[in-house]
Amino acid sequence: xPRKILLLITDLEIGGTPTVVRELATxxxxxxxxxxxxxCLKHRGPVAEQLEAAGIGVTSFDVAHVxxxxxxxxxxxxxxxxxxxxTVFSFLIHANTVAAIASRKLPGVRFLQSVQTTQRTPxxxxxxxxxxxxxxxxxxxxxxxxxxxxxxxSGVAPxxxxxxxxxxxxxxxxxxMVFRNDPVRVGFIGRMDPxxxxxxxxxAVASITEFPLDMVIFGDGAHRQIWQEWQRDEFLDxxxxxxxxxxxxxxxxxxxxxxxxxxxxxxxxGFGLVLIEAMASGVPVIASASGGIHDAVRHDFNGLLVxxxxxxxxxxxxxxxxxxxxxxxxDRLIANGLRDVRERFNWDVILPRYRQLLxxxxxx
Numbered sequence: 145x146p147r148k149i150l151l152l153i154t155d156l157e158i159g160g161t162p163t164v165v166r167e168l169a170t171x172x173x174x175x176x177x178x179x180x181x182x183x184c185l186k187h188r189g190p191v192a193e194q195l196e197a198a199g200i201g202v203t204s205f206d207v208a209h210v211x212x213x214x215x216x217x218x219x220x221x222x223x224x225x226x227x228x229x230x231t232v233f234s235f236l237i238h239a240n241t242v243a244a245i246a247s248r249k250l251p252g253v254r255f256l257q258s259v260q261t262t263q264r265t266p267x268x269x270x271x272x273x274x275x276x277x278x279x280x281x282x283x284x285x286x287x288x289x290x291x292x293x294x295x296x297x298s299g300v301a302p303x304x305x306x307x308x309x310x311x312x313x314x315x316x317x318x319x320x321m322v323f324r325n326d327p328v329r330v331g332f333i334g335r336m337d338p339x340x341x342x343x344x345x346x347x348a349v350a351s352i353t354e355f356p357l358d359m360v361i362f363g364d365g366a367h368r369q370i371w372q373e374w375q376r377d378e379f380l381d382x383x384x385x386x387x388x389x390x391x392x393x394x395x396x397x398x399x400x401x402x403x404x405x406x407x408x409x410x411x412x413x414g415f416g417l418v419l420i421e422a423m424a425s426g427v428p429v430i431a432s433a434s435g436g437i438h439d440a441v442r443h444d445f446n447g448l449l450v451x452x453x454x455x456x457x458x459x460x461x462x463x464x465x466x467x468x469x470x471x472x473x474x475d476r477l478i479a480n481g482l483r484d485v486r487e488r489f490n491w492d493v494i495l496p497r498y499r500q501l502l503x504x505x506x507x508x
Contacts, residue, residue: 151168153185154238264293282306322428
């Protein structure tokens with residue numbers, strides 16, 4: 145009898161977790177033996193089109209308000225019964241909640257959950273995750289940091305979680321030639337959310353005056369206009385750097401071609417998929433020494449970490465200076481990053497762990 149698996153996520157906008165879901169769906173789908181579908185709570189996003197182009201069925205529940213979540217529970221139950229789904233694997237707090245409630249009337253269906261963040265607020269998310277996690281057979285996390293957060297903030301018992309790192313396909317990334325000449329191109333990729341602390345990177349770039357550099361910023365979200373206006377008002381006449389707001393991009397490769405170094409000042413990363421995407425492209429990374437970033441970046445080995453001390457602006461600026469002025473350091477970080485991606489964060493290494501979790505027989 146064929147296996148039928150549903151991956152449920154809050155939305156399918158451009159971002160780290162939707163990318164993980166897309167890669168899992170396309171790599172696990174093997175009809176007629178294994179059929180994978182994807183459903184999202186909100187309206188369709190760009191990743192839905194990418195999934196359908198790869199032959200993956202996508203259902204959107206079109207939830208726009210919290211009071212519509214009961215309808216999403218009903219539709220999820222109908223979808224599972226109608227398609228004879230045997231496993232529901234949900235990602236992020238809202239999808240995990242809908243799946244947990246739906247599970248009460250879906251006996252015989254396996255339920256797995258995934259938590260992908262260490263963002264501490266809102267605190268009620270962690271309280272809720274502790275409650276709904278009881279409805280899942282296992283909770284998959286991308287790093288030891290998320291594992292610790294679930295135990296400390298949600299009260300999840302040891303042994304209920306499973307750490308599976310995020311992954312990329314190294315062959316999908318072309319190695320870039322970086323730091324070939326000035327201006328140095330400092331890049332950021334991510335959603336425009338306060339937890340990303342983009343203002344730290346902007347301030348660090350603006351503070352460097354001894355050599356020319358630009359900052360290219362990729363991403364969208366509610367905080368974008370606030371940061372744009374702040375950057376313009378604070379630094380328009382006080383820096384030699386140019387700031388270029390590029391908006392969202394369909395693929396990280398498109399953005400990584402336009403930078404010499406990637407910076408990530410976030411304090412809420414469950415892993416930081418963009419970090420290993422940059423490593424796969426030969427683009428060195430500088431990130432906050434925070435959360436799940438520690439699982440991806442080893443300081444002075446495959447990237448540079450800036451301690452979260454309250455003076456990170458100086459820390460990021462000094463790290464950019466080090467990379468620009470020390471070619472041997474750049475070459476070492478790039479080489480080790482490429483090696484880590486091949487050996488630790490490659491889908492060839494990570495996918496078998498998901499197949500084992502889902503009780504799928506090895507590919508023929």
